[in-house]
Each structure stands twice: as structure tokens, then as C-alpha cells.
Amino acid sequence: QKEVEQDPGPLSVPEGAIVSLNCTYSNSAFQYFMWYRQYSRKGPELLMYTYSSGNKEDGRFTAQVDKSSKYISLFIRDSQPSDSATYLCAMSVSGSARQLTFGSGTQLTVLP
Amino acid sequence: SQTIHQWPATLVQPVGSPLSLECTVEGTSNPNLYWYRQAAGRGLQLLFYSVGIGQISSEVPQNLSASRPQDRQFILSSKKLLLSDSGFYLCACRRQGNEQYFGPGTRLTVT
Numbered sequence: 001q002k003e004v005e006q007d008p009g010p011l012s013v014p015e016g017a018i019v020s021l022n023c024t025y026s027n028s029a030f031q032y033f034m035w036y037r038q039y040s041r042k043g044p045e046l047l048m049y050t051y052s053s054g055n056k057e058d059g060r061f062t063a064q065v066d067k068s069s070k071y072i073s074l075f076i077r078d079s080q081p082s083d084s085a086t087y088l089c090a091m092s093v094s095g096s097a098r099q100l101t102f103g104s105g106t107q108l109t110v111l112p
Numbered sequence: 113s114q115t116i117h118q119w120p121a122t123l124v125q126p127v128g129s130p131l132s133l134e135c136t137v138e139g140t141s142n143p144n145l146y147w148y149r150q151a152a153g154r155g156l157q158l159l160f161y162s163v164g165i166g167q168i169s170s171e172v173p174q175n176l177s178a179s180r181p182q183d184r185q186f187i188l189s190s191k192k193l194l195l196s197d198s199g200f201y202l203c204a205c206r207r208q209g210n211e212q213y214f215g216p217g218t219r220l221t222v223t
Contacts, residue, residue, distance in 0.1 A: 006155075032210040043116075043202055043214035044156075051210070088155065092210055099146075099171075100212055104155040 003027050006089055006103025015112050019076040023089035023103045026070065030091040030101070033065050035074045038086045038105070047087075048074065079110045114139040116215035118203050124221045131176075131190040133218050135203030138184070145186040146204040146212060147178055156202065162186060198222045 006023045013019055021035075032051045036044035048063040050056045056063045062075040072091075076083055089103040115138040125131060137143055144163050148156040158171045160178035168178050175194050179187045186203055198221050204212040 034211055036214075041200075041217075041219065043217045046211055046213060049209075049211045090212075099158055099161060100156075102156045 001026060003101050004089065004091060004103045007106055008104055010107040010109060012109045012111060013079055015079060015081060015110055017079050017110070019074075019079050019083070019108060019110075021074040021076075021087050021089075021106050021108070023072050023091075024070055025072075025091060025101075027093070027101075028067075028070065029093040030070075031094055032092045033063070033072050034090040034100070035061075035063055036088040036090060037083075038088060040085075044088055081110050081112045084109045114143070114205055114207065114213060116203055116205055116213060118201075118215040118218050120218060121216065122219045124223060125193050126223055127195055128192050131188070131193050131197070131220070133188040133201055133220075135186040135188075135215060136184055137186075137205050140184070140205065140207050142183060144206040145180065146206070147186065147188050148202040148204060150200040150202060150217075152199075160188070193222045195222050 004025045035048040037047050038044040050063050050065055053065050053067045060077045064073040086105040086107045088105045090100040092100050117136045119134055146161045147159040149159055150156050160168055160170055162168050162180040165180055165183055176190050201218045203215040206212045
């Protein structure tokens with residue numbers, strides 16, 4: 001079993017839809033959670049970072065963490081064609097090097 | 113905020129040839145630095161990380177090596193490339209927090 005599981009999609013939605021992206025994890029030591037957006041042939045871009053259970057909102061994006069269920073989500077409201085990308089969840093434990101463990105990514109297409 | 117540079121952006125190399133990819137970081141000091149490889153349609157695989165000059169930790173036994181000759185310079189090398197070394201190579205940086213920031217990547221094709 002992988003430490004982090006992420007539905008690879010692909011996911012296709014109409015413009016304006018609410019998108020829900022999800023990851024589950026098995027390692028209860030994970031304390032820090034991130035979502036990255038990666039456009040084709042580009043490096044990943046940090047979207048959201050959180051370390052506590054609950055919701056964190058930034059514009060059209062909301063990151064949700066449920067540590068008791070070992071489940072994290074990213075919600076995108078009013079999705080736009082420019083949101084079309086691969087979304088990667090990542091998480092880490094405490095420690096000096098803070099290596100990240102990534103999900104395999106979900107490919108999202110927002111249709112105009 | 114930091115800026116991460118990687119070069120070259122694209123590289124096509126024959127099997128058996130050497131490799132040197134460079135990553136430099138601006139706007140921060142004493143960062144943790146990371147090399148990842150991303151194969152087509154797959155997630156990111158951590159290859160090496162460094163917490164300081166000359167300090168390298170290897171995550172995956174392979175045909176590659178890494179060096180950190182300066183605080184903000186991280187180099188990925190190989191003496192003889194294999195076909196399986198093809199992929200998208202990403203350098204990342206972590207400062208004081210837990211989040212990592214990525215460079216633009218180098219796309220390597222071994223022929």
C-alpha cells in the first residue's frame with residue numbers, strides 16, 4: 001500500500017463548477033499538508049499549505065484536513081479553464097530534512 | 113522570496129554519456145535542497161536531499177549522484193546515462209518552514 005493515495009483522474013468539469021480533489025494517507029505521523037498545481041512541462045507551484053485539521057481558505061481554493069480519517073481535500077470554487085492542470089498533494093513528518101511524500105497527481109480539465 | 117534556477121531546460125543525451133544538471137537558488141541562505149525525478153504520468157520521486165554544503169543523502173540507489181559545492185548550488189550528475197534515466201528533473205528548496213518550492217525543471221531524454 002502506498003503511503004499517499006490520490007485518484008489520478010482524469011477529471012473533466014465545466015467552467016464554474018466546484019471541483020473536489022482528494023488524497024488519503026496511511027502514515028499517522030504526517031503533520032504538514034500541501035497542495036501543488038503543475039501545468040504541463042512546468043515545475044509544481046505551491047497552492048496551499050496547512051498543518052492543522054479543519055479548513056483553510058485562499059480565494060477560490062479551500063484546503064481541508066481530517067487527521068482522524070487521514071484524508072485531505074482541495075476544493076476549487078468557480079473553476080476556470082486556467083485551473084486546468086495536474087494537482088499534487090504532498091505531506092511530511094516533523095524532522096530536520098522534512099522530505100515530502102507526494103500523491104501521484106490528479107489531472108484536471110476545466111471546459112469553457 | 114527565493115527564486116530557483118535550473119539548466120539546461122531541455123537535454124537530449126545518448127546512452128552512456130555523462131550528465132550534469134545544475135540548480136541554483138537566489139533570495140535565501142542555508143536552504144535544504146532536493147532533487148526529484150518525475151516520469152511521464154507518475155508522481156515525484158525524491159532522489160537526493162542536502163541540508164548543507166557537502167552533505168548529501170541518497171533516497172534511491174541508482175546511476176546518479178549529487179553534490180552541493182556551495183550553499184545555494186546543487187548539482188545532479190551521472191557518469192554513464194541509461195535509458196531509464198529519462199524524465200523530468202526538478203530541484204526544490206525549503207527554507208525555515210515545511211513547504212518546498214520548485215524550480216522550472218529539466219526535461220532529459222536519453223536516446
